[in-house]
Amino acid sequence: MPAISIKGLTMPESPIRKLVPFAEKAKSKGRHVFHLNIGQPDIKTPEVALKAIKETNISVLEYSHSAGFQSYRDGLVAYYKKMGISNLTSDDLIVTTGGSEAILFTLNSIADPDDEIIIPEPFYANYNGFGISCGVNVVPVTSRIVDEFALPAIEEFEKLITPKTKAIMICNPGNPTGYLYTKEELGKLRDLVLKHDLYLIADEVYREFAYDNKVHHSILNLDGLEENAIVIDSVSKRYSMCGARIGCVISRNKAVMATSMKFAQARLSPPTFAQIAAEAALSTGPEYFTEVKEEYVKRRDILVDGLNSIEGVFCPKPTGAFYAMAQLPVDNAERFAQWLLSTFEKDGKTVMLAPAEGFYATPGMGLNQVRLAYVLNQEDLIESVEIIKEALRQYPGTLL
């Protein structure tokens, strides 16, 4: 039998998926499982986007332009302007199949096999997979839960820079941390990449989700970074349109865009129906986001305050996205998450958590941490906190 690639063998399984068989078993026992493990919001997709799809009048479902509909690209330029990111033209962005493809185009355009990109950990686990797909090595620099996952010291980055380093990559606000980088932190990253002639890649798909009157700062607004900044974006979370698979890659660096365009042409075009929906979604009013943000803030407070009221639990209050990382008083978070699904129940209900180990690249990190996505309604979150509290009382591996 012919062999599987080393790439394929080393490709990690998603840390979220590993527990799926346990969840299926819990459900087969009739237990209700609250899914705090995945970033699939329950928020309604804007009506205007869904309506546009129903009103399509297509007779031949043709390829679109490889960079996406011109009208959608123009609409995106106007959207970014409204978000305070000015002076973009439609040539500075390419519509992609989800943020995922934007990352692939970026890595393929700036890095060769065995090159390195430095990413603060914990990070979105699929960055590993995209690195492996492109043959690029992800080098972690650890941010710490005690620091609420603030940017690690710049010296920590500098220690890791080698001739193979091509970029620093951040997710802002962060998945899985919910951390929102300050302007000062971003300024430090700018100085670092300029000093070492690196790219700065920012995954800004949670841009809208900044709370407590804090402001999201895009790396596209950092002075002097025009040739170095590459932004990954997506409509998945913004408009609760995860299934659309529409994202984009943005850079003012013309060589990066011309190269990304060659990869875009090879795959022909992004999906047409989803582009129609995403373009229509651009007219979503600010009241949609005000409502959604108010809802997320309430949920965050219920979850985070609830968790922090449990003895031995530490959960920094995030100011962005819809994730929180919590440190639990357990022997091992993955074992605890399995036990929650396989053994525990409270009134026939339990919760599914994402063990944090899979979000770290450094072995041994995050062993007593979990990621929680507050994508459930408020009552469910109140109940979920009660379940975790009771579970920590009963779990044989609780360290208190």
Place this chain on the structure above:
Amino acid sequence: MPAISIKGLTMPESPIRKLVPFAEKAKSKGRHVFHLNIGQPDIKTPEVALKAIKETNISVLEYSHSAGFQSYRDGLVAYYKKMGISNLTSDDLIVTTGGSEAILFTLNSIADPDDEIIIPEPFYANYNGFGISCGVNVVPVTSRIVDEFALPAIEEFEKLITPKTKAIMICNPGNPTGYLYTKEELGKLRDLVLKHDLYLIADEVYREFAYDNKVHHSILNLDGLEENAIVIDSVSKRYSMCGARIGCVISRNKAVMATSMKFAQARLSPPTFAQIAAEAALSTGPEYFTEVKEEYVKRRDILVDGLNSIEGVFCPKPTGAFYAMAQLPVDNAERFAQWLLSTFEKDGKTVMLAPAEGFYATPGMGLNQVRLAYVLNQEDLIESVEIIKEALRQYPGTLL
């Protein structure tokens, strides 16, 4: 300024796109351009697929399963059974974002950077781009226009096999050749890959388009090839749904599928709307294909018979897909194609051809060949042949 990757620098531009600026100039002069250069059919998408989209009742546009909707995968199993490919289960296929992504998953699963796959040339030019994306080297084995692009002798393949060779890849029926491999040819490929423990990858996206009572043979039906055969598929051409971006990868090799699944999970899911349309399209009746095939046969005959009636032109009559390769009596086909757009006109009209050089990996091959897609209606094709005939009379580089 930070550097572009070597990958990015060596990534070829699509041979079809290179002429686009010339076409734009022709159009700006008010000339009508008949597009024989692209495989975008003018055939109507089945009504049932478009209707399904209008009738969607979605409130949260969620991620689908990474392997695609279970109902769609079950539907695909039934479709393949109807096409004579039995004994597949839904675990043997993963729904992808176009055939493009199916190729990426396949190459990533079976080959590492610097590994090689052998492909008969001329081949679909984007195979090069997918090879570069994955770091895999495409090694061409030349099929010849005088042989109507039949499978090259097996000894020619064997000469090219090295320890780095991981697969032989074919497109059947072929883009750009329209060649339909015989059962005997496929049997020879089977023996070859079994002898050398290689994968056989077949891009079978034109399966339905076999003419003159010839039958398409899938490599999934070759005895003894269960662990070696990987099929790339797509709805783009079958249902004239190029803009959907829905394909699939199929193999009975469980390790290949488990590995592809890890790459599928990293990118989360294929597009939801397009999957709904593709699933609905499965109920397209046989009369749709009968009509479409009748139409393509008429077009092929107009184009190919017309071209062969021109002095010095040689165009083997293809029995599959909707492409033909023609050898022209010109100094250089790319120069001729440019001249057609920049200088020539017949009653204010001209044609756009795809120079064949970009479909060959061996330098110097195909310099006097073009690919023509017969995706225009019959009158336009009749006129296109007249334009080519007149152009060859006037072109300064005609060699007659």
